[in-house]
Amino acid sequence: MGDEVAFVELDGVGMTFRGRTGAYQAVRDFNLELSEGEFFCLLGTSGCGKTTVMNMLAGFDAPTEGQIRLEGRPVRGPGADRGVVFQGHDSLYDWLTARDNIAFGLRLRGMGRAERRSIADRFLNMVGLAGQGGKHPSELSGGMKQRIQIARALANDPRMLLMDEPFGALDAMTRAVLQGELSRIWSENRKTVLFITHDIEEACALATRVGVMKRGPGGTLKAVVPLDLPYPRERTSDAFMASFRRVHELIHAEIHPQ
Ligand SMILES: Nc1ncnc2c1ncn2[C@@H]1O[C@H](COP(=O)(O)OP(=O)(O)OP(=O)(O)O)[C@@H](O)[C@H]1O
Ligand SMILES: [Mg+2]
Known part of the structure:
Protein backbone atom coordinates (compact mmCIF):
# COMPACT_ATOMS: atom_id res chain seq x y z
CA MET A 1 0.00 0.00 0.00
CA GLY A 2 1.06 3.59 0.39
CA ASP A 3 1.78 6.19 -2.25
CA GLU A 4 2.39 5.12 -5.80
CA VAL A 5 6.12 4.93 -6.51
CA ALA A 6 7.39 7.11 -9.35
CA PHE A 7 9.05 5.24 -12.22
CA VAL A 8 12.16 7.38 -11.84
CA GLU A 9 12.97 9.49 -8.83
CA LEU A 10 15.92 11.82 -8.38
CA ASP A 11 15.85 12.80 -4.77
CA GLY A 12 18.15 15.61 -3.62
CA VAL A 13 20.78 14.43 -6.09
CA GLY A 14 24.16 16.12 -6.13
CA MET A 15 27.56 15.49 -7.66
CA THR A 16 30.82 16.93 -6.45
CA PHE A 17 33.84 16.05 -8.55
CA ARG A 18 37.09 15.86 -6.65
CA GLY A 19 40.31 16.13 -8.62
CA ARG A 20 43.85 17.45 -8.45
CA THR A 21 42.57 21.02 -8.76
CA GLY A 22 40.14 20.64 -5.86
CA ALA A 23 36.43 19.96 -5.59
CA TYR A 24 33.75 21.16 -7.99
CA GLN A 25 30.07 20.83 -7.20
CA ALA A 26 28.59 20.30 -10.65
CA VAL A 27 25.05 19.39 -9.57
CA ARG A 28 23.21 20.25 -6.37
CA ASP A 29 19.82 19.33 -4.93
CA PHE A 30 18.37 18.00 -8.18
CA ASN A 31 14.81 16.76 -7.65
CA LEU A 32 12.68 15.17 -10.35
CA GLU A 33 10.07 12.46 -10.69
CA LEU A 34 9.28 10.84 -14.03
CA SER A 35 6.25 8.72 -14.65
CA GLU A 36 6.53 5.72 -16.90
CA GLY A 37 6.09 6.70 -20.54
CA GLU A 38 7.12 10.33 -20.13
CA PHE A 39 9.32 12.14 -22.62
CA PHE A 40 11.33 14.55 -20.53
CA CYS A 41 13.68 17.02 -22.22
CA LEU A 42 16.46 18.56 -20.18
CA LEU A 43 17.82 21.90 -21.31
CA GLY A 44 20.41 24.23 -19.93
CA THR A 45 23.50 26.21 -20.84
CA SER A 46 26.75 24.39 -21.58
CA GLY A 47 28.38 23.09 -18.41
CA CYS A 48 25.25 23.32 -16.22
CA GLY A 49 25.38 19.59 -15.43
CA LYS A 50 23.05 17.86 -17.89
CA THR A 51 25.44 15.06 -18.83
CA THR A 52 26.37 14.66 -15.18
CA VAL A 53 22.70 14.05 -14.31
CA MET A 54 22.34 11.56 -17.15
CA ASN A 55 25.48 9.65 -16.18
CA MET A 56 24.13 9.22 -12.66
CA LEU A 57 20.76 7.99 -13.92
CA ALA A 58 22.55 5.63 -16.33
CA GLY A 59 24.47 4.29 -13.35
CA PHE A 60 27.94 5.25 -14.60
CA ASP A 61 28.54 7.64 -11.70
CA ALA A 62 27.12 7.43 -8.20
CA PRO A 63 25.67 10.67 -6.80
CA THR A 64 27.75 12.15 -4.00
CA GLU A 65 24.52 13.39 -2.41
CA GLY A 66 20.95 12.14 -2.53
CA GLN A 67 19.61 9.07 -4.28
CA ILE A 68 18.24 7.95 -7.64
CA ARG A 69 15.55 5.30 -7.66
CA LEU A 70 14.01 3.28 -10.49
CA GLU A 71 10.64 1.88 -9.52
CA GLY A 72 11.60 2.48 -5.92
CA ARG A 73 14.94 0.65 -6.09
CA PRO A 74 18.18 2.60 -5.80
CA VAL A 75 20.24 2.70 -9.01
CA ARG A 76 23.51 0.89 -8.31
CA GLY A 77 25.00 0.70 -11.78
CA PRO A 78 24.22 0.46 -15.49
CA GLY A 79 21.53 -1.97 -16.66
CA ALA A 80 19.91 -3.23 -19.84
CA ASP A 81 16.70 -1.51 -18.74
CA ARG A 82 18.35 1.84 -19.60
CA GLY A 83 19.63 2.42 -23.13
CA VAL A 84 22.13 5.25 -23.48
CA VAL A 85 23.00 7.43 -26.45
CA PHE A 86 26.13 9.34 -25.53
CA GLN A 87 27.05 12.91 -26.36
CA GLY A 88 29.56 12.73 -29.21
CA HIS A 89 29.97 9.57 -31.23
CA ASP A 90 32.98 7.69 -29.95
CA SER A 91 31.21 4.96 -28.01
CA LEU A 92 31.02 2.40 -30.82
CA TYR A 93 33.32 -0.62 -30.94
CA PRO A 158 15.16 -0.83 -23.14
CA ARG A 159 12.41 0.46 -20.86
CA MET A 160 14.10 3.79 -20.66
CA LEU A 161 16.13 5.78 -23.19
CA LEU A 162 18.76 8.23 -21.99
CA MET A 163 19.82 10.41 -24.89
CA ASP A 164 22.47 13.11 -24.61
CA GLU A 165 22.14 15.54 -27.52
CA PRO A 166 21.61 12.60 -29.87
CA PHE A 167 20.82 14.73 -32.90
CA GLY A 168 23.36 17.48 -32.22
CA ALA A 169 25.81 16.38 -34.93
CA LEU A 170 23.24 15.75 -37.65
CA ASP A 171 22.24 17.83 -40.64
CA ALA A 172 18.82 19.49 -40.46
CA MET A 173 17.10 16.98 -42.75
CA THR A 174 18.31 13.87 -40.95
CA ARG A 175 17.56 15.55 -37.67
CA ALA A 176 13.96 16.24 -38.63
CA VAL A 177 13.52 12.66 -39.87
CA LEU A 178 14.93 11.16 -36.66
CA GLN A 179 12.90 13.49 -34.45
CA GLY A 180 9.80 12.16 -36.19
CA GLU A 181 10.97 8.54 -35.89
CA LEU A 182 11.85 8.89 -32.22
CA SER A 183 8.50 10.50 -31.46
CA ARG A 184 6.73 7.67 -33.28
CA ILE A 185 8.74 4.94 -31.53
CA TRP A 186 8.06 6.60 -28.21
CA SER A 187 4.33 6.90 -28.75
CA GLU A 188 4.05 3.33 -30.03
CA ASN A 189 6.14 1.71 -27.31
CA ARG A 190 5.61 4.13 -24.44
CA LYS A 191 9.23 4.16 -23.41
CA THR A 192 10.32 6.60 -20.77
CA VAL A 193 12.79 9.06 -22.29
CA LEU A 194 15.25 11.50 -20.82
CA PHE A 195 16.47 13.60 -23.71
CA ILE A 196 19.13 16.29 -23.46
CA THR A 197 19.26 19.00 -26.08
CA HIS A 198 20.29 22.60 -26.67
CA ASP A 199 17.54 23.03 -29.22
CA ILE A 200 14.41 24.61 -27.75
CA GLU A 201 12.28 23.82 -30.80
CA GLU A 202 13.38 20.18 -30.71
CA ALA A 203 12.49 19.99 -27.02
CA CYS A 204 9.07 21.56 -27.58
CA ALA A 205 8.39 19.22 -30.52
CA LEU A 206 9.20 16.06 -28.57
CA ALA A 207 8.65 16.49 -24.84
CA THR A 208 5.75 15.93 -22.51
CA ARG A 209 7.68 18.20 -20.14
CA VAL A 210 10.75 20.38 -20.55
CA GLY A 211 13.08 20.92 -17.62
CA VAL A 212 15.44 23.88 -17.61
CA MET A 213 18.55 23.80 -15.46
CA LYS A 214 20.19 26.63 -13.63
CA ARG A 215 23.80 27.20 -14.58
CA GLY A 216 26.58 25.79 -12.41
CA PRO A 217 28.36 25.49 -10.12
CA GLY A 218 25.60 23.74 -8.28
CA GLY A 219 23.51 23.23 -11.40
CA THR A 220 19.98 22.27 -10.49
CA LEU A 221 16.52 22.03 -11.97
CA LYS A 222 15.15 25.56 -12.13
CA ALA A 223 11.76 25.09 -13.79
CA VAL A 224 9.64 22.48 -15.51
CA VAL A 225 7.33 23.43 -18.37
CA PRO A 226 4.57 20.93 -19.18
CA LEU A 227 3.63 20.66 -22.86
CA ASP A 228 0.11 19.42 -23.17
CA LEU A 229 -0.03 19.50 -26.97
CA PRO A 230 -1.05 16.71 -29.35
CA TYR A 231 1.49 14.82 -31.50
CA PRO A 232 2.77 15.29 -34.12
CA ARG A 233 3.31 18.83 -32.93
CA GLU A 234 2.24 21.70 -35.11
CA ARG A 235 5.30 23.91 -34.81
CA THR A 236 3.61 27.05 -36.05
CA SER A 237 0.60 26.85 -33.73
CA ASP A 238 0.07 29.57 -31.12
CA ALA A 239 0.24 27.02 -28.30
CA PHE A 240 3.57 25.66 -29.58
CA MET A 241 5.04 29.12 -29.93
CA ALA A 242 3.86 30.11 -26.46
CA SER A 243 5.67 27.06 -25.01
CA PHE A 244 8.74 27.89 -27.07
CA ARG A 245 8.76 31.44 -25.71
CA ARG A 246 8.36 30.27 -22.13
CA VAL A 247 11.34 27.88 -22.39
CA HIS A 248 13.34 30.49 -24.27
CA GLU A 249 12.80 33.03 -21.48
CA LEU A 250 13.96 30.53 -18.86
CA ILE A 251 17.15 29.73 -20.80
CA HIS A 252 17.78 33.34 -21.73
CA ALA A 253 17.76 34.30 -18.05
CA GLU A 254 20.57 31.78 -17.48
CA ILE A 255 22.66 33.09 -20.37
CA HIS A 256 22.19 36.72 -19.33
CA PRO A 257 21.70 36.67 -15.55
CA GLN A 258 20.60 39.89 -13.89
N1 LIG B 1 34.76 14.00 -14.45
C1 LIG B 1 34.71 15.30 -14.14
N2 LIG B 1 35.61 15.84 -13.29
C2 LIG B 1 35.55 17.14 -12.96
N3 LIG B 1 34.61 17.99 -13.41
C3 LIG B 1 33.69 17.51 -14.25
C4 LIG B 1 33.69 16.15 -14.67
N4 LIG B 1 32.65 15.96 -15.52
C5 LIG B 1 32.05 17.16 -15.63
N5 LIG B 1 32.66 18.09 -14.87
C6 LIG B 1 32.25 19.49 -14.71
O1 LIG B 1 30.90 19.51 -14.31
C7 LIG B 1 30.19 20.55 -14.96
C8 LIG B 1 29.00 19.97 -15.68
O2 LIG B 1 29.45 19.18 -16.76
P1 LIG B 1 28.44 18.44 -17.75
O3 LIG B 1 29.24 17.65 -18.70
O4 LIG B 1 27.42 17.72 -16.95
O5 LIG B 1 27.75 19.69 -18.47
P2 LIG B 1 26.63 19.73 -19.61
O6 LIG B 1 25.46 20.48 -19.06
O7 LIG B 1 26.39 18.37 -20.12
O8 LIG B 1 27.33 20.66 -20.72
P3 LIG B 1 27.28 20.56 -22.34
O9 LIG B 1 25.97 21.17 -22.73
O10 LIG B 1 28.41 21.41 -22.77
O11 LIG B 1 27.40 19.14 -22.74
C9 LIG B 1 31.20 21.26 -15.85
O12 LIG B 1 31.65 22.40 -15.19
C10 LIG B 1 32.32 20.25 -16.01
O13 LIG B 1 33.56 20.91 -16.15
MG1 LIG C 1 26.76 17.45 -21.91
Whole structure:
Protein backbone atom coordinates (compact mmCIF):
# COMPACT_ATOMS: atom_id res chain seq x y z
CA MET A 1 0.00 0.00 0.00
CA GLY A 2 1.06 3.59 0.39
CA ASP A 3 1.78 6.19 -2.25
CA GLU A 4 2.39 5.12 -5.80
CA VAL A 5 6.12 4.93 -6.51
CA ALA A 6 7.39 7.11 -9.35
CA PHE A 7 9.05 5.24 -12.22
CA VAL A 8 12.16 7.38 -11.84
CA GLU A 9 12.97 9.49 -8.83
CA LEU A 10 15.92 11.82 -8.38
CA ASP A 11 15.85 12.80 -4.77
CA GLY A 12 18.15 15.61 -3.62
CA VAL A 13 20.78 14.43 -6.09
CA GLY A 14 24.16 16.12 -6.13
CA MET A 15 27.56 15.49 -7.66
CA THR A 16 30.82 16.93 -6.45
CA PHE A 17 33.84 16.05 -8.55
CA ARG A 18 37.09 15.86 -6.65
CA GLY A 19 40.31 16.13 -8.62
CA ARG A 20 43.85 17.45 -8.45
CA THR A 21 42.57 21.02 -8.76
CA GLY A 22 40.14 20.64 -5.86
CA ALA A 23 36.43 19.96 -5.59
CA TYR A 24 33.75 21.16 -7.99
CA GLN A 25 30.07 20.83 -7.20
CA ALA A 26 28.59 20.30 -10.65
CA VAL A 27 25.05 19.39 -9.57
CA ARG A 28 23.21 20.25 -6.37
CA ASP A 29 19.82 19.33 -4.93
CA PHE A 30 18.37 18.00 -8.18
CA ASN A 31 14.81 16.76 -7.65
CA LEU A 32 12.68 15.17 -10.35
CA GLU A 33 10.07 12.46 -10.69
CA LEU A 34 9.28 10.84 -14.03
CA SER A 35 6.25 8.72 -14.65
CA GLU A 36 6.53 5.72 -16.90
CA GLY A 37 6.09 6.70 -20.54
CA GLU A 38 7.12 10.33 -20.13
CA PHE A 39 9.32 12.14 -22.62
CA PHE A 40 11.33 14.55 -20.53
CA CYS A 41 13.68 17.02 -22.22
CA LEU A 42 16.46 18.56 -20.18
CA LEU A 43 17.82 21.90 -21.31
CA GLY A 44 20.41 24.23 -19.93
CA THR A 45 23.50 26.21 -20.84
CA SER A 46 26.75 24.39 -21.58
CA GLY A 47 28.38 23.09 -18.41
CA CYS A 48 25.25 23.32 -16.22
CA GLY A 49 25.38 19.59 -15.43
CA LYS A 50 23.05 17.86 -17.89
CA THR A 51 25.44 15.06 -18.83
CA THR A 52 26.37 14.66 -15.18
CA VAL A 53 22.70 14.05 -14.31
CA MET A 54 22.34 11.56 -17.15
CA ASN A 55 25.48 9.65 -16.18
CA MET A 56 24.13 9.22 -12.66
CA LEU A 57 20.76 7.99 -13.92
CA ALA A 58 22.55 5.63 -16.33
CA GLY A 59 24.47 4.29 -13.35
CA PHE A 60 27.94 5.25 -14.60
CA ASP A 61 28.54 7.64 -11.70
CA ALA A 62 27.12 7.43 -8.20
CA PRO A 63 25.67 10.67 -6.80
CA THR A 64 27.75 12.15 -4.00
CA GLU A 65 24.52 13.39 -2.41
CA GLY A 66 20.95 12.14 -2.53
CA GLN A 67 19.61 9.07 -4.28
CA ILE A 68 18.24 7.95 -7.64
CA ARG A 69 15.55 5.30 -7.66
CA LEU A 70 14.01 3.28 -10.49
CA GLU A 71 10.64 1.88 -9.52
CA GLY A 72 11.60 2.48 -5.92
CA ARG A 73 14.94 0.65 -6.09
CA PRO A 74 18.18 2.60 -5.80
CA VAL A 75 20.24 2.70 -9.01
CA ARG A 76 23.51 0.89 -8.31
CA GLY A 77 25.00 0.70 -11.78
CA PRO A 78 24.22 0.46 -15.49
CA GLY A 79 21.53 -1.97 -16.66
CA ALA A 80 19.91 -3.23 -19.84
CA ASP A 81 16.70 -1.51 -18.74
CA ARG A 82 18.35 1.84 -19.60
CA GLY A 83 19.63 2.42 -23.13
CA VAL A 84 22.13 5.25 -23.48
CA VAL A 85 23.00 7.43 -26.45
CA PHE A 86 26.13 9.34 -25.53
CA GLN A 87 27.05 12.91 -26.36
CA GLY A 88 29.56 12.73 -29.21
CA HIS A 89 29.97 9.57 -31.23
CA ASP A 90 32.98 7.69 -29.95
CA SER A 91 31.21 4.96 -28.01
CA LEU A 92 31.02 2.40 -30.82
CA TYR A 93 33.32 -0.62 -30.94
CA ASP A 94 35.77 -0.01 -33.75
CA TRP A 95 36.46 -3.69 -34.36
CA LEU A 96 32.80 -4.47 -34.99
CA THR A 97 30.79 -3.57 -38.07
CA ALA A 98 27.92 -1.09 -37.76
CA ARG A 99 25.48 -4.00 -37.79
CA ASP A 100 27.36 -5.92 -35.10
CA ASN A 101 27.56 -2.78 -32.97
CA ILE A 102 23.78 -2.48 -33.15
CA ALA A 103 23.34 -6.19 -32.39
CA PHE A 104 25.94 -6.32 -29.61
CA GLY A 105 23.47 -6.22 -26.72
CA LEU A 106 21.21 -8.76 -28.42
CA ARG A 107 24.19 -11.12 -28.72
CA LEU A 108 24.96 -10.70 -25.03
CA ARG A 109 21.40 -11.75 -24.31
CA GLY A 110 21.93 -14.93 -26.32
CA MET A 111 19.76 -14.10 -29.34
CA GLY A 112 20.50 -16.18 -32.45
CA ARG A 113 22.39 -14.77 -35.42
CA ALA A 114 19.55 -14.58 -37.92
CA GLU A 115 17.22 -12.77 -35.53
CA ARG A 116 19.99 -10.37 -34.48
CA ARG A 117 20.70 -9.55 -38.07
CA SER A 118 17.09 -8.94 -38.92
CA ILE A 119 16.60 -6.60 -35.94
CA ALA A 120 19.86 -4.75 -36.67
CA ASP A 121 18.86 -4.27 -40.31
CA ARG A 122 15.44 -2.97 -39.31
CA PHE A 123 17.03 -0.27 -37.17
CA LEU A 124 19.75 0.48 -39.75
CA ASN A 125 16.95 1.11 -42.17
CA MET A 126 15.10 3.29 -39.69
CA VAL A 127 18.08 5.60 -39.20
CA GLY A 128 18.60 5.85 -42.96
CA LEU A 129 21.63 3.57 -43.17
CA ALA A 130 20.24 0.56 -44.98
CA GLY A 131 23.06 -1.16 -46.84
CA GLN A 132 25.79 0.39 -44.67
CA GLY A 133 25.75 -2.31 -41.97
CA GLY A 134 28.99 -3.93 -43.13
CA LYS A 135 31.11 -0.83 -42.56
CA HIS A 136 33.25 -0.25 -39.52
CA PRO A 137 32.89 2.94 -37.45
CA SER A 138 36.16 4.30 -38.85
CA GLU A 139 34.55 4.21 -42.31
CA LEU A 140 31.51 6.24 -41.23
CA SER A 141 30.96 9.98 -40.86
CA GLY A 142 30.24 11.56 -37.46
CA GLY A 143 26.53 11.84 -38.20
CA MET A 144 26.41 8.22 -39.42
CA LYS A 145 28.12 7.00 -36.25
CA GLN A 146 25.63 8.98 -34.22
CA ARG A 147 22.78 7.27 -36.04
CA ILE A 148 24.35 3.84 -35.37
CA GLN A 149 24.43 4.72 -31.68
CA ILE A 150 20.74 5.61 -31.77
CA ALA A 151 19.93 2.38 -33.63
CA ARG A 152 21.93 0.40 -31.05
CA ALA A 153 20.00 1.91 -28.15
CA LEU A 154 16.64 1.26 -29.82
CA ALA A 155 17.50 -2.30 -30.93
CA ASN A 156 18.02 -3.31 -27.31
CA ASP A 157 14.43 -2.31 -26.58
CA PRO A 158 15.16 -0.83 -23.14
CA ARG A 159 12.41 0.46 -20.86
CA MET A 160 14.10 3.79 -20.66
CA LEU A 161 16.13 5.78 -23.19
CA LEU A 162 18.76 8.23 -21.99
CA MET A 163 19.82 10.41 -24.89
CA ASP A 164 22.47 13.11 -24.61
CA GLU A 165 22.14 15.54 -27.52
CA PRO A 166 21.61 12.60 -29.87
CA PHE A 167 20.82 14.73 -32.90
CA GLY A 168 23.36 17.48 -32.22
CA ALA A 169 25.81 16.38 -34.93
CA LEU A 170 23.24 15.75 -37.65
CA ASP A 171 22.24 17.83 -40.64
CA ALA A 172 18.82 19.49 -40.46
CA MET A 173 17.10 16.98 -42.75
CA THR A 174 18.31 13.87 -40.95
CA ARG A 175 17.56 15.55 -37.67
CA ALA A 176 13.96 16.24 -38.63
CA VAL A 177 13.52 12.66 -39.87
CA LEU A 178 14.93 11.16 -36.66
CA GLN A 179 12.90 13.49 -34.45
CA GLY A 180 9.80 12.16 -36.19
CA GLU A 181 10.97 8.54 -35.89
CA LEU A 182 11.85 8.89 -32.22
CA SER A 183 8.50 10.50 -31.46
CA ARG A 184 6.73 7.67 -33.28
CA ILE A 185 8.74 4.94 -31.53
CA TRP A 186 8.06 6.60 -28.21
CA SER A 187 4.33 6.90 -28.75
CA GLU A 188 4.05 3.33 -30.03
CA ASN A 189 6.14 1.71 -27.31
CA ARG A 190 5.61 4.13 -24.44
CA LYS A 191 9.23 4.16 -23.41
CA THR A 192 10.32 6.60 -20.77
CA VAL A 193 12.79 9.06 -22.29
CA LEU A 194 15.25 11.50 -20.82
CA PHE A 195 16.47 13.60 -23.71
CA ILE A 196 19.13 16.29 -23.46
CA THR A 197 19.26 19.00 -26.08
CA HIS A 198 20.29 22.60 -26.67
CA ASP A 199 17.54 23.03 -29.22
CA ILE A 200 14.41 24.61 -27.75
CA GLU A 201 12.28 23.82 -30.80
CA GLU A 202 13.38 20.18 -30.71
CA ALA A 203 12.49 19.99 -27.02
CA CYS A 204 9.07 21.56 -27.58
CA ALA A 205 8.39 19.22 -30.52
CA LEU A 206 9.20 16.06 -28.57
CA ALA A 207 8.65 16.49 -24.84
CA THR A 208 5.75 15.93 -22.51
CA ARG A 209 7.68 18.20 -20.14
CA VAL A 210 10.75 20.38 -20.55
CA GLY A 211 13.08 20.92 -17.62
CA VAL A 212 15.44 23.88 -17.61
CA MET A 213 18.55 23.80 -15.46
CA LYS A 214 20.19 26.63 -13.63
CA ARG A 215 23.80 27.20 -14.58
CA GLY A 216 26.58 25.79 -12.41
CA PRO A 217 28.36 25.49 -10.12
CA GLY A 218 25.60 23.74 -8.28
CA GLY A 219 23.51 23.23 -11.40
CA THR A 220 19.98 22.27 -10.49
CA LEU A 221 16.52 22.03 -11.97
CA LYS A 222 15.15 25.56 -12.13
CA ALA A 223 11.76 25.09 -13.79
CA VAL A 224 9.64 22.48 -15.51
CA VAL A 225 7.33 23.43 -18.37
CA PRO A 226 4.57 20.93 -19.18
CA LEU A 227 3.63 20.66 -22.86
CA ASP A 228 0.11 19.42 -23.17
CA LEU A 229 -0.03 19.50 -26.97
CA PRO A 230 -1.05 16.71 -29.35
CA TYR A 231 1.49 14.82 -31.50
CA PRO A 232 2.77 15.29 -34.12
CA ARG A 233 3.31 18.83 -32.93
CA GLU A 234 2.24 21.70 -35.11
CA ARG A 235 5.30 23.91 -34.81
CA THR A 236 3.61 27.05 -36.05
CA SER A 237 0.60 26.85 -33.73
CA ASP A 238 0.07 29.57 -31.12
CA ALA A 239 0.24 27.02 -28.30
CA PHE A 240 3.57 25.66 -29.58
CA MET A 241 5.04 29.12 -29.93
CA ALA A 242 3.86 30.11 -26.46
CA SER A 243 5.67 27.06 -25.01
CA PHE A 244 8.74 27.89 -27.07
CA ARG A 245 8.76 31.44 -25.71
CA ARG A 246 8.36 30.27 -22.13
CA VAL A 247 11.34 27.88 -22.39
CA HIS A 248 13.34 30.49 -24.27
CA GLU A 249 12.80 33.03 -21.48
CA LEU A 250 13.96 30.53 -18.86
CA ILE A 251 17.15 29.73 -20.80
CA HIS A 252 17.78 33.34 -21.73
CA ALA A 253 17.76 34.30 -18.05
CA GLU A 254 20.57 31.78 -17.48
CA ILE A 255 22.66 33.09 -20.37
CA HIS A 256 22.19 36.72 -19.33
CA PRO A 257 21.70 36.67 -15.55
CA GLN A 258 20.60 39.89 -13.89
N1 LIG B 1 34.76 14.00 -14.45
C1 LIG B 1 34.71 15.30 -14.14
N2 LIG B 1 35.61 15.84 -13.29
C2 LIG B 1 35.55 17.14 -12.96
N3 LIG B 1 34.61 17.99 -13.41
C3 LIG B 1 33.69 17.51 -14.25
C4 LIG B 1 33.69 16.15 -14.67
N4 LIG B 1 32.65 15.96 -15.52
C5 LIG B 1 32.05 17.16 -15.63
N5 LIG B 1 32.66 18.09 -14.87
C6 LIG B 1 32.25 19.49 -14.71
O1 LIG B 1 30.90 19.51 -14.31
C7 LIG B 1 30.19 20.55 -14.96
C8 LIG B 1 29.00 19.97 -15.68
O2 LIG B 1 29.45 19.18 -16.76
P1 LIG B 1 28.44 18.44 -17.75
O3 LIG B 1 29.24 17.65 -18.70
O4 LIG B 1 27.42 17.72 -16.95
O5 LIG B 1 27.75 19.69 -18.47
P2 LIG B 1 26.63 19.73 -19.61
O6 LIG B 1 25.46 20.48 -19.06
O7 LIG B 1 26.39 18.37 -20.12
O8 LIG B 1 27.33 20.66 -20.72
P3 LIG B 1 27.28 20.56 -22.34
O9 LIG B 1 25.97 21.17 -22.73
O10 LIG B 1 28.41 21.41 -22.77
O11 LIG B 1 27.40 19.14 -22.74
C9 LIG B 1 31.20 21.26 -15.85
O12 LIG B 1 31.65 22.40 -15.19
C10 LIG B 1 32.32 20.25 -16.01
O13 LIG B 1 33.56 20.91 -16.15
MG1 LIG C 1 26.76 17.45 -21.91
